[in-house]
Amino acid sequence: MPWIQLKINTTNDNAEHFSDLLEESGAVSVTFQDTYDTPVFEPLPGETRLWGNTDVIGLYEADIDTKQLVNLLKSSKLFTNELHYKIEQLEDKDWEREWMDNFHPMQFGNRLWICPSWREIPDPNAVNVMLDPGLAFGTGTHPTTALCLQWLDGLDLQDKVIIDYGCGSGILAIAALKLGAKAAIGIDIDPQALQASRDNAQRNNVSDRLSLYLAKDIPDNLLADVVVANILAGPLRELEPHISVLVKSEGLLGLSGILENQSASVCDAYQPHFELDPVMIKEEWCRITGKKY
Structure with missing residues (x-):
């Protein structure tokens, strides 16, 4: 079935209003996209991350009355002659299959390969992580x-x-287990993430060494030799007391999900407890690592 897409070019101040309007008009999904194609990353609960120039995109079933849709848009108190919008028909595709076809095995470092679960392993002698991210984040394709x-x-x-x-998706915990770790603990705020991690651990025959917890259910006195957190700069700063306490004395910390221009503020948050290494940069994203004092 083809789809109808309505794209409104607006500002971050007005994007939420137009999002509400599109949802009320029957859109099956509403997404935000930077006008200059900057990617969106997972926000904290209740938080929406927008830009100065934002496209609000509503997706509708093909039988939507587009004339009525335009009239509804023009009835908005924010509608002006300068407001740009576009309605177009999208070709019918199996979007899941399209994504799967473009997810290829990838090598990281000297030993590690991340392989989609539906593709053949390129190097049977390597450390291979078979991955199906499902609805969770994390495939290895992003620089962080x-x-x-x-x-x-x-x-x-x-x-x-x-x-x-x-x-x-459990990608980092499972990779660590396949690389020789004795045990791994996955923590997330999203139950779907824990389910995806559980499924991927079973797929890689490491489920007996992986424990999973919602963030609110972390056991007391939990400690690890290595802690890695690939989220966002803001949450990393806010969660510093909760993350730092998980690292053993002389244990290692790895942080990512951080833009290069955000690295100094994240380093400042962790510097009191860690001897930090030089920041590693990849495509304007960075990784911060260090050893706990």
Whole structure:
């Protein structure tokens, strides 16, 4: 079935209003996109991340009355002659299949490969993580995930316990287990992430060494030799007391999900408890690592 897409070019101040309007008009989904194609990353609960120039995109079933849709848009108190919008028909595609066809095996560091579960393993002798992210975040395609995977590949994880804070698909925890870690703990705020991590752990035959917790249910006195958190700069700063306490004395910390221009503020938050390494940068994203005092 084809779809009808309505795209409104507006500002961050007005985007929420237009989002509400499109939802009320019957849109099956509403998304925000930077006018200059800057990607959106997962916000905190109750938080919406927008830009100065924002496209609000509503997706409708093909039988929507587009004339009525335009009239509704023009009835908005924010509608002006300068407001730009576009209505177009999208071709019918199997979007899940399209995404799967473009997710290829990827190598990180010297030993590690991330392989979609539906594709053949390119190197049977490598450390292969078979991944199906499902509805959770984390495939290895984003520079921040790549930075974390490369860091883990370069560590001696033998007999180590690792915590993946904000585990998403479980990609980092499972990679650590396949790289020799004794045990891993995945923590997330989203039950769907824990389910995706659980499924991927079973797919990789490491479920007996992976424990999963919602953030609100973390056990007391939980400690790890290595803690990795690939989330966002704001949450990393806010969660510093909760993340730092999870790292053993002389344990290692790896943080990502941070833009290069945000690195100084994140370093400042963790500097009191960690001897930090030089910041590693990849495509304007960065990774912060260090050892706990």
